[in-house]
Amino acid sequence: MDEKKYAKLEKEVSPKTPLMRNVIFAFLTGGTICLIGQFVSMFYMTFFDFTERTASNPTVATMIFFAMLLTGFGQYKKIAQFGGAGSAVPITGFGNAVISAAIEHKSEGYVLGVGGNMFKLAGSVILFGVFSAFVVALIKTILVKFGVVSW
Amino acid sequence: MVARGLLTFKTTPSIAATGVTAGPLEKKSPFADKFDKVYDDERCGTKTNEHAHAKMMEDACMIALSKVDSVPGDADFLLIGDLVNQMTPSNFAATTVGIPYLGMFSACATSVSSLVMAALLTESGMSTCAIAGASSQHNAVERQFRYPVEYGSQKPATSQWTVTAAGVATVTPYKKGFPSIECATIGCATDLGMTDPLNMGAAMAPAAADTLTRHLTGHGKDVSDYDVIMTGDLGKTGFELYKTLAGNQGFDVSEKFRDAGEEFYGADTAFLSGASGAGCSAAIFFTEVIDKMMAGDYKRVLLIATGALLSPLSFQQGDTIPCIAHAIELTMK
Amino acid sequence: MVSIFITAFIVGGLICVVGQLLFDVAKLTPAHTLCILVVAGSVLDGLGLYEPFIDFAGAGATIPITSFGNALTHGAMAEAEKHGLIGVVTGMFEVTSSGISSAILFGFIASLIFKSKGKVK
The missing domain is CATH 1.20.5 (Single alpha-helices involved in coiled-coils or other helix-helix interfaces)
Structure with a gap:
């Protein structure tokens, strides 16, 4: 069997990507994360001296803090399996990429492991x-x- | 026809004992109660995943030796392998057990390639007791081949879960009442242009079908000669493809075809396409299959372990995934 | 007041849908997808569209990674306005420092506290 024929067979047999399901779940997950971000943002605007635009800085930091907790307790990867891009695209996904690499490479020490690999993703x-x-x-x-x- | 890559063992070396250890998540496997030792901690009480990987292998070796009333000092050869950085877990395990050691690498097909090597050494008369096997540890393999364990990425239905398990067999000269190794086929590395590391089953299926064909035609056998023909870790998707390919070759694809990767975690859909990893085939071949042979359920079996010969580097450089499958035939006389 | 929450949810969700389509239809890796979205945010800011977008969607525009590209570009352009070409380089992290510094800080703290676990459910 040649490569082309096999590629065709592989496409037929492999389960299809459930596109509609993935898109809907990505929408709901991503939307929810942004909604939480909006609440955090409101919190900073109401109780501190921030405007709609400047509130984004502390909001981003807070969201990454949440990402740290979820990643550390092993929950972020479960959200990701469910939500796909919905959890990867928000800034929490960026946080998860940094934090998961940092936790993983702890075994090689804080300088060579954590420091050297934190940004590998x-x-x-x-x-x-x-x-x-x-x-x-x-x-x-x-x-x-x-x-x-x-x- | 020149018998390229075909081996026949006149002295039919035996598998006198096996030792299988597995991680805590593997308690979910329907085969869990057959494993000799299941750890409660995925790091097996050690500091790192890699040490846990080595510890599982050491324990499996000690169990396999103790079952034949032996200690490491009685064994002639240690033939083991894994998937992590230059096989350091196996190397470290070898250091601890102190048996003359040859590292074996055929990716996830190492369980069979090491068994074949042990049979050859035994057949030549140079070995009276050889330990052969393979292991994998989920976290250690995952971080090397894919992402950090806690990184959130959506895995497709075709992706497989690397098992945490080690399986070894004690190979001795022929012993009555034990499964014996009759013949084997060394696979050819095949590559049908698959590139998706999250669909390894599809990459490996052609290698498995090729080795199956070569073994059956080369040794003049037929599917009906066997009680079971079990592949290593094709997973649900790869297993379907392999059965299709085998069917196209004119073989009667029946209930006799089984796949360790597909069955490892039972029907649990959280594991997507099923299990993979060097420890997957080793753990199932050396428990389920050997146990059923000892119980008399299986008289003749064909085991085909499959392996994907990629590295993170080759994948990132855009290369396709070459694969290998080795076959070994066991009988109960 | 309530409408900004609804807009944030819908807009943020839609940006993630774009990401999902890049995953599933264009078959890109997460890293490639995120790079494209960051560049998109950067270009939108160059065209002067991202700030009005934030006014419209709030966290729906600031939480997705596109805002990271926007923040980098915004800092660079703000400095360029003051100091000319030199500012393009020096102003880059002016606005966006919180995302990177908090990721570094929390990443390090997490490595002190947590261990990875290969659990499936």
Whole structure:
């Protein structure tokens, strides 16, 4: 049997990805996490001196704290199996990537293990975020210089 | 036809005893009460997953030796392997038990490849007692091949759960009343272009079907000669594919076909496609199959352990997944 | 007041649906998916669209990883406005420090407290 024929057979036999189910669960999980984020955000705006935009900083930190607890007690991976991208896309997913790597590599010590591996999953997000921010800001700066757009 | 990769053992070495240890989650397995030792702690009282991995293997070796009233000093060879970094768990276990040691690697097919090697050494007269087997530890394997254990990623229905288990067999010259090794087939590494590391069963199925075909035609056997033909860790998806491929070859795919990976955790859907890992086939072959042979339920069995020969590096570099399957035939005379 | 909660839920959920489609239809790994979403957030901010989006959806826009790209770009552009080209580099982490610093901090604390467990359910 050649590769093409086998690929076709494999597609037929392997269980299909339940796309509708995954999309709905991702929507509900992601929506719920953002809803909790909104409550946290409201909390900071009501009880501290934050505005809608500045409240995002402490909100993000708080959400990552929640992610730490859920990851440490072994619950985040269960939420992820259920919610898919719904738990990966929110900032808690970024936190989970960092925290799970930190816990896992504890056995190699805090310097080589935790320190050296903390960003092995999340590092690419930082890299592309930074590089993209650089390019976008550079283009905008140049365009402003030439008077095409304004800040 | 030149018998490439086919082995026949005239002296029919025997499997005089087996030792199987498993982790706490494996208590969910319908075969759990057959395991010799089940730990309550996934780190087996040690500090790291890797030490636990080595400890399970040591304990399995000691159990397999004690069943033939032996100590490590009586054994001639230790032939074991696993999947973690240069097989350090097996290496460390070998250091502790102190038996002359050859590390064996055929990924998850190591249970059979080491058994074949033990049979060859016994057949040659150089070994009177050889310990052969394989092990895997979920956390240690998972963090090496996939993600940190606590990382949240959605696994598809085709993905398999690496078992925490170690299984070894004590291979001796022919002994009446014990399963004996009659012949074997060394597999060819096959690659049909599968790339998904979360669907290993599909990658391994062609290797299993190829080895099955080569064993049956090469040794002049038929499916009807066996009481059971059991594969290692194809899982639900891989097992279906393998049966389809075997059916296409004209074999009568019947109830005789079983897969250790598919059956390991019973019908529990949380394990998705089933079990995998070097310890999966070792644990089931050396309990369920050997026990049924000793009880007289099975007279002749064919065991085909399957392994995916990938590394995290080869996968990230975009390579396809080559796979291997080795077959060994046991009889109860 | 209540409407911002509903909007946050729906918008946040929809961004996750985009992520799920990238997983299941485009067959991307989680890492690839998150990188694409971060870049998308960055580009949207470059076009001046992300801040109004936050005003509209609240946490629905700030919690998904897209806001990380937005924050990086926003910091870079704010500094560039003040100091020219140099600011593009120096301002990068001005706004977004909380996400990274809290992830590092809590990651380290977690490694002090927790051990991983291979439980299935």
